[in-house]
Amino acid sequence: MNSLLEQYAAIVGDTVIDQLKQLARPLAGMKIVHVNSTREGGGVAEILSWLVPLKQELGLETEWEVIGGDKDFYQCTKKFHNGLQGNPVLIPPAQLRAYERTNEENGERLRQTLEAADFVFIHDPQPAPLLQMCPGRKGKWVWRCHIDLSHPHRAVWKYLRGFVASYDASIWSLADFAQPLPHPLYLIAPSIDPLSQKNIGLSADEVNRVYEQYGINPDLPLITQISRFDYFKDPLGVIQAYRMVKEFSPVQLVLAGGGAADDPEGEEVLREVQAAAGDDPDIHVLLLPADAHREINALQRASTICVQKSTREGFGLTVTEAMWKGKPVIGGDTGGIRLQVINHHTGFLVNTPEGAALRIRYLLKNRRKLEDMGRKANEFVYQNFLVTRHLREYLTLMIATMQEGVERIEM
């Protein structure tokens, strides 16, 4: 079995891997800890599942810690998430107390590990107060925000800002999301892992099996949105768009996603989606288990067009995944989708169900354009959104935070 780095070299080339090794050399032996709130489900867990072993293989002593809490904790952090993405939310004091208490308990458990680390990366708001629980910390603490914070509900941000302002640096997916803080605001776009079950190449047989598995008609164009059942992903808007297209040409729709362990709102949204889908046999609403990575992979590959009609989006890794599989993406004109969907090149940015319907119809009619866009989408991801670029930027950031303010750091 080849090492992980050798496997990536087969995709991105030796030069890229050599660069990572050289960059990691001055960081060898350092203790790195990543902390988030779920080991499965959602983009953050996916990123950490490849980032951690790759850092380890490059000689960095990297650990991944997960904090857990009770129902009140997750209710509270879901409200943070909604509030930070712009929804006005009211968080009861009891839930805020649960949030702080959960972090105190986890702080007790993790203090020794975190205080000894050279770098601590805290992902998203859930574990943000951990810094305050570690007064003896010796390393650099970096808060990684994966959320679209461009228009936060001010009360929520004001509360959280109190926890994250003391960090040594923060990382944001886009400049548009970065909120002013008294430390460097680094920008790192997320990425996908081409070797993961969700993105690895599949045989035609395996792709074709999803038709039978989920009762999808292989002879009809397939429009797919893969995402958690979340209001910000606008699954109801996708159904509206599908119905507008269906008036003119035969088409079927798959809305598929799993629940994330830290998302208590998913069930409610799923019920609304199922109600909106009604008894239309060409709408397939699929609640997939958290480990259905190969099925998602096959569904994306079986699709004619992929959609991600979010109204708010941190980055939209499902967009990257679909593009990697050579699919043009019709995406909401928001957040990180704008960074990936280049209008008329890798897909289309839309603002309404009508806009999505228009672009779906256009692509279904212009198959050569659809194929050209798919090719460009794949190339764009290859050049910019694979794990190797992401890892390179993490390593660069670690060196950069050790010499803050220096514009050109000569190693």
Added chain:
Amino acid sequence: MATSFIVKDCTLISIAMGEEALNLRELSDRIKFVHPGCIYYHFWGGMLRSAFDEPEYQNDFAAWAWRSLHDSRLAERLAIIDPSHHQNIEDLRQELADVIDERLAEDEYVTWARSGQRFKFVRSQIVVFDTGIRISHPGEMTERIPRMSLGSVFYHFIDARRRTPDGKDDFVEWFQTFEEGVCDELIARINRIDPYFTTLAALRQELEMVFQQCQPEEERP
């Protein structure tokens, strides 16, 4: 005897400044005082960061004018500014400010961007490291260039223009240390490469082609 060419590599990390412009007047005001690293980043940073290889406009100011202000006249004027023709960042900043102020003077109204499309100022930190590769003679470049990372191409061909006294790239600087006549043709051809309206991968190909077509003369014994 010339010393060996030390192949270095570099990586870039972007840093949001927390400063932004919502309309052309604000852009004009900010540009005059913003960190020089921002001006550099918004002209050259696109080469090393995640970006689409076929942009409508090569620099971020022009792209914003077109995409967010819908001012194609301004976008065209900003897009034609070539940073490689400026001796230093302050010269470039001045030209940028002149173009924007001229446009402001032409129009009775100040154009605004939608609130989600403000111009966000970004700068970068660059980490430079030694690859351990040494090239002792220009003739070896033919084999080495195709295997150089894009970071190396950026460092030696783009970033060098900020470091070297004459604003030249590292290859030309090195060739000039050889005996007169040995690398004259190479120097002339490399100087003709336009470093701006292209991508790093395309630049690497151009350099490779020059080295393939133009071998240095033998040095006199």
